[in-house]
Amino acid sequence: MRVLMPDTLEEAYGMLAAEPLTPVAGGTDLLAHWPGNHDARKRAYLDLSGVSGLRFMHWGDEALTLGGLTTYSDVIWDSRVVEEFPLLADAGGQVGSIQIQARGTWAGNIANGSPAADGVPVLMAYDAVVVLGSEEGDQEVLLADFYLGYKKMRLRAHQLIRAIRLPRREYDFQRFVKVGARNAQAITKIGVALTRSEERWRVVVNSMAPTVRRCPALEAMLDEDRPVSGPEDLLTAIREDLAPIDDIRSTAAYREKTLARVLYFDLKGVCPSFA
Amino acid sequence: MAHDAREDTVHVEFTLNGKVVSVEAQPADRLLDTIRYGLALPGTKEGCGEGECGSCTVLLDGLPANSCLVPTYQVRGRTVETVESLSEEDVAPLLRTGATQCGACTPGVVMTATWIRRHPEVLEAQGIRALMAGNLCRCTGYDGIVEGVEALVARETGG
Ligand SMILES: Cc1cc2nc3c(=O)[nH]c(=O)nc-3n(C[C@H](O)[C@H](O)[C@H](O)COP(=O)(O)OP(=O)(O)OC[C@H]3O[C@@H](n4cnc5c(N)ncnc54)[C@H](O)[C@@H]3O)c2cc1C
Ligand code: FES
Ligand code: FES
Numbered sequence: 001m002r003v004l005m006p007d008t009l010e011e012a013y014g015m016l017a018a019e020p021l022t023p024v025a026g027g028t029d030l031l032a033h034w035p036g037n038h039d040a041r042k043r044a045y046l047d048l049s050g051v052s053g054l055r056f057m058h059w060g061d062e063a064l065t066l067g068g069l070t071t072y073s074d075v076i077w078d079s080r081v082v083e084e085f086p087l088l089a090d091a092g093g094q095v096g097s098i099q100i101q102a103r104g105t106w107a108g109n110i111a112n113g114s115p116a117a118d119g120v121p122v123l124m125a126y127d128a129v130v131v132l133g134s135e136e137g138d139q140e141v142l143l144a145d146f147y148l149g150y151k152k153m154r155l156r157a158h159q160l161i162r163a164i165r166l167p168r169r170e171y172d173f174q175r176f177v178k179v180g181a182r183n184a185q186a187i188t189k190i191g192v193a194l195t196r197s198e199e200r201w202r203v204v205v206n207s208m209a210p211t212v213r214r215c216p217a218l219e220a221m222l223d224e225d226r227p228v229s230g231p232e233d234l235l236t237a238i239r240e241d242l243a244p245i246d247d248i249r250s251t252a253a254y255r256e257k258t259l260a261r262v263l264y265f266d267l268k269g270v271c272p273s274f275a
Numbered sequence: 276m277a278h279d280a281r282e283d284t285v286h287v288e289f290t291l292n293g294k295v296v297s298v299e300a301q302p303a304d305r306l307l308d309t310i311r312y313g314l315a316l317p318g319t320k321e322g323c324g325e326g327e328c329g330s331c332t333v334l335l336d337g338l339p340a341n342s343c344l345v346p347t348y349q350v351r352g353r354t355v356e357t358v359e360s361l362s363e364e365d366v367a368p369l370l371r372t373g374a375t376q377c378g379a380c381t382p383g384v385v386m387t388a389t390w391i392r393r394h395p396e397v398l399e400a401q402g403i404r405a406l407m408a409g410n411l412c413r414c415t416g417y418d419g420i421v422e423g424v425e426a427l428v429a430r431e432t433g434g
Contacts, residue, residue: 049349
């Protein structure tokens with residue numbers, strides 16, 4: 001095993017262009033099964049922790065930008081973020097434990113590509129843009145368009161997630177719900193992030209498809225104020241948007257039913273079309 | 276200068292319990308191993324080795340972190356505190372409330388407790404149980420731990 005330790009982004013880009021390297025941010029995914037993972041020791045790594053200027057939060061007039069090394073803790077304990085982007089604090093505060101939150105990064109959550117990622121749904125519900133950096137310059141991809149399939153994404157081997165940009169908007173509804181086996185240290189069975197702004201509804205669900213994804217059929221139902229008289233009325237749209245599976249944590253049927261109930265009871269007082 | 280550890284060892288200098296130490300680490304070394312075996316401070320315990328149990332908790336730049344998930348090369352230039360840095364006085368309230376029985380979780384519990392003691396303002400956002408959820412204990416039933424942290428914070432804030 002080898003590890004390269006650049007001090008600047010330019011050095012990091014050069015190293016990535018020269019050979020295949022696995023970036024290491026907080027290491028909470030990469031080191032989780034470390035002692036027994038012999039394949040992991042054959043690889044070469046790029047340590048991001050020493051790269052200057054990669055861990056920040058920048059407030060612009062139009063957007064809040066998180067750095068490629070910004071952690072959950074950085075965000076959760078920042079009162080301004082809690083005020084303006086409360087779902088980041090809600091979801092970040094439900095990742096693992098405070099120990100995981102101190103080390104885990106938002107970019108690592110995106111790049112790890114787990115369908116159960118808890119940071120991704122709230123970023124997607126805020127229309128986050130992923131800024132990919134490389135020697136060739138920056139490339140920007142809407143997070144909602146970032147995933148191509150299970151653990152497949154628009155991140156090429158010579159690129160790093162350099163930043164994550166969240167447009168600043170007025171939201172009149174924002175909510176994140178995580179259903180897991182217990183409150184802490186539990187991989188999500190069903191998670192949903194909901195926002196409404198002048199850009200209309202965003203409904204983003206995790207753990208119910210090969211990737212975290214937006215739900216266009218559900219969003220259309222809400223945008224068009226279609227009447228909903230009970231959780232069952234949401235099932236057709238849920239099946240159109242998502243493809244849950246049975247796995248060790250839950251079943252497809254439980255996931256569909258529970259998502260329908262979570263959505264119905266959370267939106268009942270909010271959407272006049274919900275009876 | 277950027278570092279290229281092709282030679283399989285990485286020179287890592289960091290502050291451990293107030294003293295600057297330096298080690299030649301393998302790229303695969305976890306901070307937990309470096310502390311326990313390289314630097315002979317066996318207070319920090321390995322429970323699960325995968326970030327779940329918290330028995331390996333240390334303070335890294337002041338924040339509780341699972342040392343089983345930290346590559347040693349990442350602590351260069353940083354500050355690490357382990358249970359050995361605490362005095363008897365620092366943990367006294369926890370001993371009185373029955374926060375420890377077998378002791379396997381204790382070094383991690385007291386490090387998280389120390390962070391809460393230093394930053395009582397975090398209790399405005401989250402309760403002690405939520406903040407301590409990353410420190411599993413099979414013996415105490417947690418009440419003694421929660422009361423111990425309360426006592427620690429009360430002593431600090433004079434409440
Ligand atoms: C005990 C435990 C509990 C957990 N609980 C949760 C949970 O509740 N919810 C949840 O969503 N996750 C959870 N996780 C997973 C993990 O903590 C998160 O996914 C975290 O955000 C990963 O970030 P990291 O910085 O630690 O990533 P790393 O482990 O450093 O990297 C993860 C992946 O991302 C790549 N990567 C990292 N940064 C970049 C970058 N800037 N550019 C390109 N690629 C990059 C790496 O190469 C690697 O493939 C848990 C993990 C553990 C061990
Ligand atoms: S040994 Fe590190 S969390 Fe369990
Ligand atoms: S005292 Fe035994 S595990 Fe906590």
